[in-house]
Amino acid sequence: MEPIRKHTGIVYPMNRANVDTDQIIPKQFLKRISRQGFGEFVFYNWRYDSKGELREDFPMNQPKYEGTSILVAGENFGCGSSREHAPWALLDYGFRVIIAPSYADIFYNNCTKNGILPVQLSEKQIQELMERAEAENYELTVDLESKRIFDNQGFEASFDLDEYKRQMLLNGWDDISITLGYEEDITKYEEQRS
Amino acid sequence: MRKPKTVIEKIWERHIVKEEAGKPDLLYIDLHLVHEVTSPQAFEGLRINNRKVRRPDLTFATMDHNVPTIHRNIIKDQVSKTQMETLKKNCEEFNIPLADIHHPDQGIVHVIGPELGLTQPGKTIVCGDSHTSTHGAFGALAFGIGTSEVEHVLATQTIWQQKPKTLNVKVNGTLGTGVTAKDLILAIIAKFGVKFGTGYVIEYTGEAIRNLSMEGRMTICNMSIEAGARAGLISPDNTTVEFLRGKRHVPQGEAFDKIAEDWLSLATDEGATYDAQVEIDADEIEPQVTWGTNPGMCLPVSANVPTPADGDNENESTEIAHALDYMGLNGGEAITSIEIEHVFIGSCTNSRLADLRKAASIIKGNKVKDGVRAIVVPGSFTVKRQAEEEGIDIIFKEAGFEWRDAGCSMCLAMNDDVVPEGERCASTSNRNFEGRQGTGARTHLVSPEMAAAAAIHGHFVDVRNLEVVTPS
Numbered sequence: 001m002e003p004i005r006k007h008t009g010i011v012y013p014m015n016r017a018n019v020d021t022d023q024i025i026p027k028q029f030l031k032r033i034s035r036q037g038f039g040e041f042v043f044y045n046w047r048y049d050s051k052g053e054l055r056e057d058f059p060m061n062q063p064k065y066e067g068t069s070i071l072v073a074g075e076n077f078g079c080g081s082s083r084e085h086a087p088w089a090l091l092d093y094g095f096r097v098i099i100a101p102s103y104a105d106i107f108y109n110n111c112t113k114n115g116i117l118p119v120q121l122s123e124k125q126i127q128e129l130m131e132r133a134e135a136e137n138y139e140l141t142v143d144l145e146s147k148r149i150f151d152n153q154g155f156e157a158s159f160d161l162d163e164y165k166r167q168m169l170l171n172g173w174d175d176i177s178i179t180l181g182y183e184e185d186i187t188k189y190e191e192q193r194s
Numbered sequence: 195m196r197k198p199k200t201v202i203e204k205i206w207e208r209h210i211v212k213e214e215a216g217k218p219d220l221l222y223i224d225l226h227l228v229h230e231v232t233s234p235q236a237f238e239g240l241r242i243n244n245r246k247v248r249r250p251d252l253t254f255a256t257m258d259h260n261v262p263t264i265h266r267n268i269i270k271d272q273v274s275k276t277q278m279e280t281l282k283k284n285c286e287e288f289n290i291p292l293a294d295i296h297h298p299d300q301g302i303v304h305v306i307g308p309e310l311g312l313t314q315p316g317k318t319i320v321c322g323d324s325h326t327s328t329h330g331a332f333g334a335l336a337f338g339i340g341t342s343e344v345e346h347v348l349a350t351q352t353i354w355q356q357k358p359k360t361l362n363v364k365v366n367g368t369l370g371t372g373v374t375a376k377d378l379i380l381a382i383i384a385k386f387g388v389k390f391g392t393g394y395v396i397e398y399t400g401e402a403i404r405n406l407s408m409e410g411r412m413t414i415c416n417m418s419i420e421a422g423a424r425a426g427l428i429s430p431d432n433t434t435v436e437f438l439r440g441k442r443h444v445p446q447g448e449a450f451d452k453i454a455e456d457w458l459s460l461a462t463d464e465g466a467t468y469d470a471q472v473e474i475d476a477d478e479i480e481p482q483v484t485w486g487t488n489p490g491m492c493l494p495v496s497a498n499v500p501t502p503a504d505g506d507n508e509n510e511s512t513e514i515a516h517a518l519d520y521m522g523l524n525g526g527e528a529i530t531s532i533e534i535e536h537v538f539i540g541s542c543t544n545s546r547l548a549d550l551r552k553a554a555s556i557i558k559g560n561k562v563k564d565g566v567r568a569i570v571v572p573g574s575f576t577v578k579r580q581a582e583e584e585g586i587d588i589i590f591k592e593a594g595f596e597w598r599d600a601g602c603s604m605c606l607a608m609n610d611d612v613v614p615e616g617e618r619c620a621s622t623s624n625r626n627f628e629g630r631q632g633t634g635a636r637t638h639l640v641s642p643e644m645a646a647a648a649a650i651h652g653h654f655v656d657v658r659n660l661e662v663v664t665p666s
Contacts, residue, residue, distance in 0.1 A: 017513060018388060018488050022627040027608045031260065031273040033234035033280050035341075045629045050615065074509075076389040079422065079488075080627060081606075082324040083232065084340035105392060105424045106324060106338055113342035162356065164217050176245070179350045182212055182220060186248075186352055189211045189222055 001115035003172035007096050008141040009069030012060060013133040017074035021107060024078065024086040038085055039092030070097045070140055072129045078107025087114045097142045099149070101126055112165045115172060117144060119159045128155065144170055198463035201429045202360050202395050205335045205460065209318050211352055218354040224317040226347050227303045228255035228290065230281040231608070232322030236345035237284040247288040248351045254312055255285050256293040258302045259608050263571050263598035266295060274609065288348075301574020301600040304328040304542035308412065309576055311441025315430035315457035320347055325542045325624065327418040330427030331411035332434055333460055335395070337424040359469040361394035361423065365402040367477040372658035374552070375410030376544060376622070376641035378402065379417045380482035384492040386472055391423025394470065397462060398428050402476035408437040409548035416543045417624050420489040429461035483529050483654050484626045484639040486517035491626070493529060495644070495656045501525035520628055521636050522616065530654050532638070536619035537568035537649040538631070539595075539642055541605035544622035545573030549642040550581050553622075554589045556646035556660060562594035563652035569596040569611065571603040595649070607631045620648040 029041040047058050054061050060068075071090065077100040078086060087110045090098070098111065099119045111118045119142060121129075132138045132155070142149050144166060150156040161169075168175060199207075212220040226249075233255070240247070247253060260274040269275040278295060285292040293299040299306055304325055307313040313329045319336035320326060322344040329336035339353065347353055369378060396418050398411075406414065411428050418426025428434075435454045438444050445453050480494035493499070499518070502525065505511030518525050523532070539545070539553050550572065562568045570590050572578040578600055581587055587597045604611040605623035607630070613619045615634030622645050623630075626637040640648065643657045 016516075017509065020488070020625075020627045022606075022625070022630050026629055026633070027606050030231050030608065031271070031277050033238070033277060035235045045633055050633070076392070076422070079388060080324065080419075080625060082322060082338035082340055084235075084322075084342060087340075102389060102392065104389075104422060106340060106419075110340035110342065113340060162218075164354075175354065176243070176346050176349050179220065179346065179352060179354070182352075183350075185212045185220070186222070186350060190351075193222075 001113070001172050001174070004096055004115055004117050004169050005145055006141065006143045007069070007117070008139060009096065010065065010067055011070045011072055011129060011133040011138045011140050012065045012068040013130040014071060014073045015130050018076045018079055019073055020080035021078055021083050021086040022080055025083065025089040030083060030085050035088050037092065038089035039094070042089040042093045064137055067094065069094050070099065070142065071095050072126060072133060073098065073100045074126070075101045075123070077103050079104040082106045082110070084110045084114070087111045087116050091116055099126065099129065112169060115169065117142065117169055119149065121149070121157055121159060125157050198465040200360055200397060200462045200466045200468065201333055201427060201460050202335065202358070202397060205316055205318065206357060208316065218356045220352050221318060221355045223320050223347050223351055223353055224252060225307070225312055225319045226253045227307055227319065227321035227326070228253060228344070229259055229303050229321070229323065230257045230277045231259045232341050233284065233344055234277065234280045235341050236322070236348055237288065239345040240288070240348060245349045247290065247348045250289045252351060253290045253348070255281060255290050256300055256303050256306060257281060257295050259602045259606065261295050261601040262609050263601050263603045263611060266599055298575050301576065302542045302545065302602055304416065305545060305573030305577065308332065308408070309441070309574055311438055311443040314438065314444060315434060316460050320353065324419045325416050327424065327426050328412050328416040328542055330415035330418065330425055331408060332438070333427055333430035333457065335425055335427065338419065358395040358425070359393055361391060361396045362468040362471040363396050363398050364471060364473045365398065365400040365476050366473060367402055367475050368405060369402055369476045369479060370658070372643065373479055373481055374641040374643060375406055375413040377479055377482045378476065379414045380484065380489065380492045380639060381479045382474055383417065383421050383489050384482065385474060386421065388420060388488050388490040389422040390472070391418060391421040391426070394423050396421070396423045396426035397468070398426060399462070403428055404431065407548060408433060409546045412546070413543055417489065420624060430457045431461065481641060481644050481657055483644065484637070485521065485523060485529065486514070487520055487626055487628050489624070489626060489639060491517055492639070495529050495654060497529055499523050499525055499527050499529060522618070530656070533618070533653045534620045534638070534648050535566060535617045536613050537566060537645050538571070538604040538619055538621040538623065539569070539645050540571030540573065540603050541623035542573065542602070543624045544642050545571060545577065547577050547580050549622065550577065550586050553642035553646040554586045556643050556657065557593045557595070557650070558589050560593055560650045562649045566649055566652055568594065568649040569598055569604065571598045571611070572600050574600045604631055607635070613637070620645045620654065
């Protein structure tokens, strides 16, 4: 996966709690057998009308948010299905960072396997970011090395991330190669058990 | 004296391959279940990197999400067809056992694992599917993973996991007549919320849990993920052992008694402690119906749908308004006045023989209400065969239900079993998310009995007020 160290981008505010992976990528798009090309279907049922036309009244479709790469959302983001198509779709659309008060476990994990940085901030901090991003074309910088988030208007916050996951994201490591380095341990474990 | 441990800690300790400071534990996986939707990219990853499947003998695949439940030989959707053919090719290439669409063992992955005895107490079980938590009913540590992790488990038979916190959900008392495991888990989620289990593995304990059949326990553990918990389990006991006795993949004869002894030793020790605990009284639970767009938006059948004014704060009021709008409900109306056009009895939550028997007991001698389309989708071919041997299919068919072949079907509507836009379904599945059963479809989650009663009446009714006929 592509490493992520420091990222600056336009914020898209999604002021909803419990956004589930069925919303992020509806099931009719799960039949493909590759990891690519899911971006155009992200939040499909909200972004498109029943005829398949882009809905102009859905904020994400507005020019103001074109090129957005930082998604700010409500609590329990990514709940529901384990489908990794959800982070694939977000990444393919252009999101590299998600900021929310809390995440569903499987989704959170899936993000870190795909080079998406899931940041956890407080409800109050999220509200502040939502308000700014709703009002204007709002740019934010997320620095994974120093675990800090800031804009050029005085907002600043620090965040925490499991150190192992942080190293994986910073370096873009493939954890299968790392685990295969433990092959002797795995074989030993199998022998002891049989 | 040895420190008392929970079943979760005992299973965890048995499976640590490598423990290092500052890192998650490397955990061994005993059983890896695979289906067609979340695996193709994982196998492709193996091929690109020239990697093998480490333990095909600990891996088992089936087709369930996409499969048609009618006219099996004609798969109109070419993309679905390709996905199924891809799984077949992958299983052949990597030597993985597969119950394909025509195999007598085919069915929903979380129904056939226990049915075949692949699911056993003390095992670590993963699958690229969030409802893998179902297998926790047997005292196994079972959880859903993403496709990257599917690839990781295929290649290494291990997974990196941070040791989870433990949460005891204690259910006191006994469930009343007509109140089922489904009502219990819905009531738990309604009471404690859709994320109270996030970051935890749940153990369900207490008298009401002990009294549940294995089918009921599977329904409970299945929906742990709807409470945010990746895994939920129940300590093994005699009910667990007797369910597994004689199943194809468990040891037979004396060897079974020996392994059963080990299984029972995994039960949580008296005096073991958890990181958190909640309690609920089973006696107070009524049959439940979800009214909104997540499983926590759920009320007793005797209640009225909330209005935005019932929200505790502005955010909650907005959420209620949003859900009412999607669901086409006004707020304030009685749950029993909600009329439905579709009934779905099936899914990894409620498609086992015991579920079908209970639904049939309500259906027998009745007719599906005019204007209601009702389908039964058995969880596996085995369930279907057993139900037909008992004549349960006849009860459903005579009442006007469609009797289908096994698969995930209308739970997530990846095949042709779709609820049309704006229409309403009483469903025994696990998720009432927007668009889950079809774009614009409106889902109400209920027990098999409640779904059956809704099929007859065309609206929700309290099953406790119905006369129940036991199918002979």
